[in-house]
Amino acid sequence: MVDTLAVTLIVGMxxxxxxxxxxxxxxxxxxxxxxxxxxxxxxxxxxxVVWAIVRLxxxxxxxxxxxxxxxxxxxxxxxxxxxxxxxxxxxxRWGPAVVAAGFLVSAVLIVxxxxxxxx
Amino acid sequence: MAEKTRxxxxxxAVRRSGPGRVLIAVYGVFALAAGARAGVQIxxxxxxxxxxxxxxxxxxxxxxxxxxxxxRSGRTSHRIAVTSCSIELIxxxxxxxxxxxxxxxxxxATVWSGYGxxxxxxxxxxxxLGLLWLWRTRRPAPAADS
Numbered sequence: 001m002v003d004t005l006a007v008t009l010i011v012g013m014x015x016x017x018x019x020x021x022x023x024x025x026x027x028x029x030x031x032x033x034x035x036x037x038x039x040x041x042x043x044x045x046x047x048x049v050v051w052a053i054v055r056l057x058x059x060x061x062x063x064x065x066x067x068x069x070x071x072x073x074x075x076x077x078x079x080x081x082x083x084x085x086x087x088x089x090x091x092x093r094w095g096p097a098v099v100a101a102g103f104l105v106s107a108v109l110i111v112x113x114x115x116x117x118x119x
Numbered sequence: 120m121a122e123k124t125r126x127x128x129x130x131x132a133v134r135r136s137g138p139g140r141v142l143i144a145v146y147g148v149f150a151l152a153a154g155a156r157a158g159v160q161i162x163x164x165x166x167x168x169x170x171x172x173x174x175x176x177x178x179x180x181x182x183x184x185x186x187x188x189x190x191r192s193g194r195t196s197h198r199i200a201v202t203s204c205s206i207e208l209i210x211x212x213x214x215x216x217x218x219x220x221x222x223x224x225x226x227x228a229t230v231w232s233g234y235g236x237x238x239x240x241x242x243x244x245x246x247x248l249g250l251l252w253l254w255r256t257r258r259p260a261p262a263a264d265s
Contacts, residue, residue: 075151090137094136094141097140097141102144108239
């Protein structure tokens, strides 16, 4: 995997998690801003998936195991939509907190993908 | 007011709303992660560390049960949720201590090894928050009824 992309994504996810937690602190609900943030995060994860597919098609293989890597790759795409939907359904300050959890989990998944890729 | 018994719907609304929703979300992630990990471990290299992998699977089942019962309404779900969170807390403390004193017994990590250090100690904190939340949303709950 390209490490710069992963690092950028991890930092981005942490920033967006921070933004979500600020919304919780300010007693805000999930609105357009956080939905846009979730879309942005999901777009970043999609870029990573496309990049991974390109690398895999080029013959590169994750050291930690193909099945596990694919599992993480697929899993990384479902977290933010679920978190956003759940956060949107909760019409209190805890909605943004659910979205924050989604961003944090996404960051952890990217770290794990790095570990699996490098073995 | 203290005599008021909540309906099942109200009970569910209380337990799965607010902080409860965040809790259930994180529990769901752990149920998924622990389950997937145990599945891969048992499916691909069970002979390497059978005890650790069976334990992983057991932990995964407890997380799944906790996630479902936290999200569901009713006294029975509440009781099962309390039981699962307690098993998790005891498990993470017992296995955490055991894994540090007898490293040979755990050649491969479980979610509970080293008090959940491989998972940012979330496995240690999660059951505590779960029990705290279940305590706060118990019936009758004066704080929630007012």
